[in-house]
Amino acid sequence: MKILVLTSSTGGGHDSRARALRLWAESEAAKQAGLQAEVRIVRPLEDGSRFYRLGTWLYNAIQKTCPRLHQLYFPFLERANLHRNAGSILGSRGFRKIVRSFEPDVVFSVHAHLNHGYRDLAMQAMASKPPAFVIYCGELADGPGFSRHWINPEADLFVGPVEETCEAARSRGMQASKTFRSGFLLRPSFYHRLPPDDEASFVRRKWDLNPWLPLLVLGTGANGVNRHLKATRPFLSMGKPAQVVALCGSNDRTLRNLEALPEGHGFTLRALPTIGASEMAPLLRSADLLYARPGAGTTSEAIVCGTPMLFDVSGGIMPQEQNNLNLWKKRTGLVPTCENPGEVHRYFSKGTRPVAYASDETPLRLLEKLHSIVASR
Template sequence: MRANALRDWFEKQGNEVLISHPLETTFKPYAFGSNFYNFIQKKLPAFHNIYFYFLEFANLHRNPIFIFGTKKWLLEISDFAPDIVFSVHAHLNHGYYLLLKEQLGRSFKFMTYCGEMSDSSGFSRHWVNPNIDSFLGPFKETCEAAVKRGMPDSKVHEVGPLLRKAFYKKQNQSDRKKILEKLSISANLPLYLLGTGANGANQHIPVLNALNNEDSKFQVVALCGNNNKVFNEINNLKGLLNFKVFPLPTIDDVEMVSLLKSAEFLFARPGAGTTTEAVVCGTPMLFDISGGIMPQERNNLNFWSGRSKNLIKLSSPKRLPVYLGHRIPKINVEIDEAPVKLFNHLEAAICKS
């Protein structure tokens, strides 16, 4: 998500951007590890308390000697000849950085953008490499976590969230109404928004069944992303519900902003991407922690509890109706009309390279 957002913004400025996924494309066991990570996020989040800490101490990608399958990838990067290498993944900041230094044989800037919102035991130490040129973070809490882990303060910069373009634009009520009408959603009924993580993790079916016992009038939008199984299940369930539900596959950024700004609340796991979008839109949020809390989710829960007097976590999605009609906490983070601080930092780095 962040890589695509950066590409869209940076190409608009007349720059060339190449997105590369070395962990997913260079060596099959690495791809298996990424897929396994996604699988347990959907099926057994609590197991991340084992897998995350295994990755923390296994150091699989810190020494370039033990990184495999990179020959073709290094040639691809060499052909592109980047002025800046911009990492948005914790496990690309050490061994892969050293491989690029050896391969490129020329001056380039290596920057890490960490999307974690705050500190906790789930803030990976692999985000921090004092030898790279810059560590960039969306919030001061992110930057403080990096300094705490040994990143030189002079290399750490708070540059704000890196999101898709629509999140930076002003959107009035008339604009939102048009988007809702396009999606056949009423602008006159309370809207409950159920979120899905990038990997398709959600609890839509048990939430919808629990809401079916409510007498009040409302409508539900269930974001399904690439989870076709849940999308089809909800379509089959529609006729049995006493309220309207709108299952949506992957949607664009304008639609996402409209839904977040129209919703009474968002119910979703405390992932960094989803939670950042919610706080930028000022959307009240209920956190789904069914199946346990993943270590990296604690970063975002700590951000919320540090900036809000209240934090609502639901270990069972069936309890969501308890909070209907209650004031649900929200955080509103103001951002510029574009990621200006990030642009300025990148442009300054290009001038120096």
């Protein structure tokens, strides 16, 4: 089976899910189950037009500098219909060429704006043997940021990680027979849990941390957006034992500034660049609290790892983030948010509640569904 994945680098969650599908499709577990697939990932927006590339840049710039401006930009994109008509899509010839050369059995979209016009272009490119078209929506619940562009009744399947996602799709016109709850689409390490003592030992050895002291993890998005300095400084004057791991991602400036801060009085700080899933998963499972933006990717990882979250809403809440906050409130009864990073230490001392999650499902369930769709055509 050949899968062509359509994604876009608006935020980090879409690309993360695209890479996760490829890792699972090419894994030894998929091979043993007879579910292996060849996966190619493409970004039709960024690669198809300078205009679309500018739109991606603008989306990420707003997310970095003033998330509340997405209260204006998101409704504009909802109404603009930039990618619903195949005949008006920029770079359509190049996209059709990619489809014809790869000849996928499945075109798998993980982005809201790739589900209409690009679906039609894929069908045109392989008119004699059309591929199945599958939409994977990473949103965790209904809300103001659940794009109408996720829904296309002409698609062969709409996939959501949780039942709340599928309910939102059905309420917007997706046929119940075409919706499928697959579970979360994360990298393999998030499903390979070590015994608790082994995970504690890993964290202690890897970053020289005490597994018996409270651990706060400061998360960052794919764009390097974070408020780590403001969140960390109060710990320096508390005089209480505490451990903070600050994930800086691609933000080298924050990394250097954190490394320059003094330690002492029982306070331990570890500032880290981008780390892999094999390190991220045990770190999150060992954390007493994760402070991060309420993006779908980070929130999904926290749910699977059983990590309590404090949501960073400084600069305002994006409509898309509100969807994920809605799920957290539904599942726990609370939405722990913090507008001022300087107050994180107060929440850390009190703690928050994780989302209960005990499923042993993996993305092999999704691959099995894709194989069954291809076999039935």
